[in-house]
Every structure is written in structure tokens, then in C-alpha cells.
Amino acid sequence: MGSAHPTLEYKIHTTIMQFKFTDPATDFSSGLQVITDYHQDFLTRGVQLVELAKEIKKQGMTEQLANQCMNMYCHYSHATNLHHKDEEEALFPLLVDQSSLIIGMIERLIMDHEEIEESWAALSSRLCHPENINNFDHFLHLAIEFEKILRDHLTREDEDFSPLIKTLLSDDQLKLAGTKMSEIRHLIS
Numbered sequence: 001m002g003s004a005h006p007t008l009e010y011k012i013h014t015t016i017m018q019f020k021f022t023d024p025a026t027d028f029s030s031g032l033q034v035i036t037d038y039h040q041d042f043l044t045r046g047v048q049l050v051e052l053a054k055e056i057k058k059q060g061m062t063e064q065l066a067n068q069c070m071n072m073y074c075h076y077s078h079a080t081n082l083h084h085k086d087e088e089e090a091l092f093p094l095l096v097d098q099s100s101l102i103i104g105m106i107e108r109l110i111m112d113h114e115e116i117e118e119s120w121a122a123l124s125s126r127l128c129h130p131e132n133i134n135n136f137d138h139f140l141h142l143a144i145e146f147e148k149i150l151r152d153h154l155t156r157e158d159e160d161f162s163p164l165i166k167t168l169l170s171d172d173q174l175k176l177a178g179t180k181m182s183e184i185r186h187l188i189s
């Protein structure tokens with residue numbers, strides 16, 4: 001696979017190792033706190049992601065912008081995967097014996113996760129090879145679409161789901177969810 005920018009490609013590849021995932025969550029004493037920390041991070045980073053795509057469209061790909069793409073790729077690849085595991089493996093199982101309303105909400109949220117992962121797959125294949133991005137309009141479209149799908153989902157969870165969780169789960173259960181989330185990270189690392 002040839003590149004029109006061999007120097008740029010070389011530099012990007014030599015700096016890959018500098019990108020390190022920093023977990024947005026530091027307090028695992030409550031599963032809900034971990035979820036809240038991730039949602040806040042996704043919202044902030046989503047704005048930065050769209051800004052990055054706009055900047056690339058404006059000035060073309062530069063080494064600095066390519067590095068930002070790799071940084072986004074590194075972060076979202078880990079964060080999206082971990083966050084969906086946190087919810088599906090640590091939080092949702094505590095709610096399966098609840099009402100059919102809750103079960104229906106969980107099914108809907110899991111479908112959202114699949115949609116987010118599909119959108120991310122399309123965007124991430126570009127982000128991890130910034131030297132190959134040549135259709136900047138399409139790249140911006142993919143970034144805007146991913147940011148919107150994720151933000152709509154976060155809003156649904158924050159406004160409809162989290163308030164219910166707070167009334168249904170005890171402090172001990174939320175602590176258990178936090179412990180499980182911590183274990184998920186130990187298994188992965």
C-alpha cells in the first residue's frame with residue numbers, strides 16, 4: 001500500500017508508541033461513578049473529535065493533526081470497548097430481575113452499543129491510518145455521525161436510565177458493579 005506522503009507516514013508510525021490510554025475513571029468505589037466519568041469524557045472528547053475533522057478539512061493533513069487522529073483512535077478504541085463492557089457485564093446484570101420496562105430499556109441500550117460500534121468501525125479505520133485519509137468531507141461526515149450517535153445514547157442513559165438505577169440499586173450493589181469494572185480492567189491489562 002503506497003502513500004503519497006512517505007515522510008508523514010514514517011513519522012506517524014514512529015510516534016505510535018507515544019499514545020497511551022488514560023482511563024477516564026479513577027474511582028471504582030461505585031459503578032455509577034465510573035459510568036459518569038466516562039460519559040463526561042465522551043462528551044468533551046466528542047466536541048474535540050469533530051473540531052479535529054473540521055481542522056483537517058480546512059488545512060489538509062499535517063503531522064500534528066495526524067498525531068491527534070492517532071491519539072483519538074487510541075483513546076476511543078479502549079474507552080468504547082471498556083465502557084460497553086462496564087455496562088453490559090457489570091451494571092446491566094444487576095438489573096435483569098427488574099421490571100419489563102427496565103429489561104426493554106437495557107435491550108434498547110445494547111442495540112445502541114452495536115450501532116455506536118458500527119459507526120466507530122467506519123471512523124476508526126480512517127483515524128488509525130491518517131496518512132490515507134483523502135476524502136476530508138467524508139471523514140468529517142463520519143466524525144459528526146459518530147459523535148451524534150454516541151451523544152444521543154449518552155443523553156438517553158443520563159436522563160432516562162441513570163435516575164432509575166439510582167432508585168433501584170443499593171449502595172452495596174453499586175459498589176459491587178465498581179469492583180467488577182475494576183476486575184474487567186485487570187483481566188484486559
Ligand SMILES: [Fe+2]
Binds near residue numbers: 109113153
Ligand atoms: Fe451505553
Ligand SMILES: [Fe+2]
Binds near residue numbers: 035039083087154157
Ligand atoms: Fe454509557
